[in-house]
Amino acid sequence: MPGEVHLMRRLPADSAAPASPRAQADCRPCEIRPLALFSVLQDHALAPLRPEIASLHAAADERLYLRGEIGSAAYTVHSGLVRFERVTESGQRRIVRLAGRGDLIGQEALLQRPYADEAVACVPTVLCRLPGGVVERMARGEPALARALMERCQLALEQAEGWIADISSGPSRRRMLKLLERLLAHADDQGRVWLPRRQEIGDMLDVTLETASRLVSQLAREGVLPQVETRRATVDVGRLAAALTVADS
Amino acid sequence: MPGEVHLMRRLPADSAAPASPRAQADCRPCEIRPLALFSVLQDHALAPLRPEIASLHAAADERLYLRGEIGSAAYTVHSGLVRFERVTESGQRRIVRLAGRGDLIGQEALLQRPYADEAVACVPTVLCRLPGGVVERMARGEPALARALMERCQLALEQAEGWIADISSGPSRRRMLKLLERLLAHADDQGRVWLPRRQEIGDMLDVTLETASRLVSQLAREGVLPQVETRRATVDVGRLAAALTVADS
DNA sequence: CGAGCCGTTGAGGGGATTCAAGCTCAGTGG
DNA sequence: CCACTGAGCTTGAATCCCCTCAACGGCTCG
Helix, strand or coil: CCCCCCCECCCCCCCCCCCCCCEECCCCCCCCCCCCHHHHCCHHHHHHHHHHCEEEEECCCCEEECCCCCCCEEEEEEECEEEEEEECCCCCEEEEEEEECCCEECHHHHHCCCCCCEEEECCCEEEEEEEHHHHHHHHHHCHHHHHHHHHHHHHHHHHHHHHHHHHCCCCHHHHHHHHHHHHHCCCCCCCEEECCCHHHHHHHHCCCHHHHHHHHHHHHHHCCCCEEECCEEECCHHHHHHHHHHHCC | CCCCCCCECCCCCCCCCCCCCCEECCCCCCCCCCCCHHHHCCHHHHHHHHHHCEEEEECCCCEEECCCCCCCEEEEEEECEEEEEEECCCCCEEEEEEEECCCEECHHHHHCCCCCCEEEECCCEEEEEEEHHHHHHHHHHCHHHHHHHHHHHHHHHHHHHHHHHHHCCCCHHHHHHHHHHHHHCCCCCCCEEECCCHHHHHHHHCCCHHHHHHHHHHHHHHCCCCEEECCEEECCHHHHHHHHHHHCC
16 A cells, blocks of 8 residues: 555655654644644543654645545644645646644545545645544544544535635636635744745636736735745735725625 | 524425425335435434434425524435535625435534535425434444544535536536536436526536526537426436546547 | 516627746756 | 756736627516
8 A cells, every 4th residue: 555654755855854754742732732633632531542643744745645545544734734636537636625733634534435635735744643543443432532523524624615615716816815815824923824836826726827927926016915935925914805805896 | 593494485486385394204214214324323223313303395496504504403315406505705606515315414513513505405305304412412322423424524525625626627618517417416217417597507617697508508509418498407428428528638 | 468587699808828938046967 | 167957937919718798588477
């Protein structure tokens, strides 16, 4: 069985250390535990499975798993950002969703189902690996965990449906503004967002990379994006909101 | 608290009996039980909650619930077809997903979350009402039910992501063909599919009703849709597949 | 019968694509 | 050192697909 644990690099060796797949996690002091799946568990319930939880580091553009693979683990995003990709029969790549800090990804594995999409790290990303068997065993004894699992799944569904209405509908400019709104939810502490490659923006909005480039350039000129660097930008929240109001009127 | 149980009619009184909301269900002989959520339960486990399960009839275009409502029940689709709608801030309506026979809808209610979308019956539809409290109580004792619930949720997520890649990407003709493929999955026993109003096709594909009309007319001329009636059509599966192959090349 | 909804079709305009050229920048190797 | 290369981004010009606006026909229903 391929992949999944030993992450696959896609780009040329582009900095960042390789994954350190087997570092045992110490969950207690974890600053995202309140957000994460196991937040419903008490320390004493969490303790016995801590040895099974591994902390993983993925470089930007590293694939976490492939569509169709039957994985053996789900992951909690500890920090960073993950995108989900599909390739249509016409060969068109489409990005269908994003997951950030605290989100659960790959939960298909907990049901012994193949992964529905490819998961790719957008930026250097830290994940907690949750082996399927362990989660299933726990969920049997802890109804709260079963409920938390379903809640995560429901959240992902709402994300996906919102993606249809916001990112896949209307004129391209509105779609781009809505995308920025979502990226803003994953901004770093200095308010900078991950700015995808133009081709990737195209794969999110279903436009060509040229159109994506024109959209970014224009928003930069308008001051919605005061600073545009490679793979990173700052967003003027006020102007973004204003631009959206105009676009929706 | 409004709505939800006493279904809301949107169209003028257009035939079909009003909902009969309190008919107790007899689940044992139900022909879709193998498909449905409670398929994981034995008869003896199912028996005590049967009095709580009501069978509902919804006419075409009847709303089952509204987005934002905090409902008290999920529903299994016994027969018929349900669409999920959202309205964007720009006032644009968008249909984000379909659910048919055997599918679970409104599972947000089981988590005490507001419904994420409006659910509307596409055709006369029969539903089984599953009160949230009952399901939750059962799930505590029956891990298999908890698992089944999560599986339904995951299925819905895969539907939604597929909707992004198939129905919301690429040229309008391809999107229309992909939509027909999906409608075909809910065809009646004579191979006829529900053909939405042109405006509704538009809300699914994110095109105008005029474009939707042109797409339908052209597919009819090409023989992909040998018979087009109001709200119903037959599909030539072979020609559909051929047209898709061409569109994807 | 007139009103309203639904569907169809045409003509014209606009937004996104396609095709193309040129730019910056990092990495490579002569 | 610096040409060479390729990836990513930008911009322009022409084309095309879809939207907009409009007119019209069929149908149901008050």
